[in-house]
Amino acid sequence: MTFPNLTTPRLRLTEVEQDHSSALFTIFSNPEVVKYYGMDPMHELAQAEKIIEHFKSTYEIKKGIRWAITLNDGNHFVGTIGLNNLALGMKKAEVGFEIHPDFWRSGITSEALQKVLDYSFDELGLHRMGAVTFPANRASIGLLKKNGFVEEGKLRSYLFQNGHSHDALMFSILHTECNLND
Template identity: 65%
Template sequence: MIFPELVTERLYLVEVNKEHAQGIFNNFSNPAVLQYYGMDPMTELKQAEKLVEHFRNSFLSSHSIRWAILRKEDNRFTGTIGLNNLSKGMKRAEIGFEIHPDYWRTGMTSEALKAVLDYSFTELGLHRMGAVTFLDNVASIGLLEKHGFVQEGILRSYLFQNGQSHDARVFSVLKNESTNLEDAL
């Protein structure tokens, strides 16, 4: 099974592999990155290495696709983006992403999101893309809305983090609602 690499103006989206484990650890051990992620911070590199394996196994079993986001200018790892709960038969998936704070508000996540949506709707033939966010994750909500996602409702006690349950917003965008977002970037 060949991993689908994507290229944008400033980014390479490639398969997450062992060489990205340190970057993943840097992101997933950072409380600022995980504030709205739905998991507790990693404490050892081994956890990041296991997550890399999980991403690979989930891809091989066709349950998900997770890309490492690399800057073209220096091949620097900035974060990941991917499709979760991928169901090609039902023509749907959920998008998820995380990026290091050094790259927040640079447009990189928006650029990566557009590429993944384009790939999902054209190459994979998906019809629906979902997303789940914490209620007050203003940055992700704004990014999703910029790319045509609409809120469908609230999922009660859907996320569990830091020893407690949290409500979540659920969003979606459909293939026929997806527009040309060149101006949005």
Template identity: 55%
Template sequence: MDFQEMATDRLELVQIEKHHAKSFFDIMSRDEVAKYYGMSSLNELDEAESIIESFRQTFESGRGIRWGIVVKETGAFIGTVGLNNLNLKGKKAEIGFELHPSYWNKGYVSEAVKEVLAYCFGQLGLFRLGAVTFPENGASIALLQKLGFEKEGRLRAYLYQNNRSHDAFIFSLLADEGTKSANKDISL
């Protein structure tokens, strides 16, 4: 499978390369971002480079896809959106995203996620998309629900971060539901 770059009105969804490492580090070194990512904040640039390399390896193995979110107007790399636990035969994956705090509440994540949903249900032919989030992550939960994701339940001690286990909520969106939500006007 070739990497599919995409574009929306305001964004480009691009393959994340080593030259994005400094911007990615700037995002992931922030406690307010990493606290809901399932890992500790980054401390060194080489950690960002390693994660970017893992995105490449995950894509090449067919287990996931991660796009960089770039603002068309400025060229700023502001976050990522992607698929984890991709299973094309099983027609399912989990979606995840993070964004630099300077760009929160401007509708960028919903714009990017809607494009990824259309790609997943259209080109990839997936039937189910899941999303796992910390129960305290109100902004992500609100976005998922506005996009039509349904809360399925709580996963006990599912995430391990900062030397302790945390519960997580699991959400899902099915293909026939995703078609409807891709047309919604969401402004988170």
């Protein structure tokens, strides 16, 4: 099974590898990045290495795909984007992403998201893409809405982080609503 590498004008989306562990740790250990992620900040490199193994095993059993987001000019790792809860038979998945704060508000996440949506709907034949976020995460909510996602409602006590349960908002976009390249 060959990993689906994707490209955009500025980005390469490739398999997350162990040589990305240090850069991934830098991102996931930043409290500002994981503030609305549904996990506590990482405290040691081994946690990043373990999550990369999780990405690989989830892909191997066809339950998810996680791409490293790297810049075309220099191969700089800036974050990841991926499909969670992938259910090919049900034609649905949920998208998740995080990038280094140096690249927030640069359009990189939106560019990667559009490519992942195109791939998911065109190549995987998915019909629905969901996204879950904290209600206070205005940046992600804005990004999702800008890219055509519709808010469906609140999931009560859906996320657990920092020793507490938190509500989440559910968003989705359907294949028929997505601006696909014709």
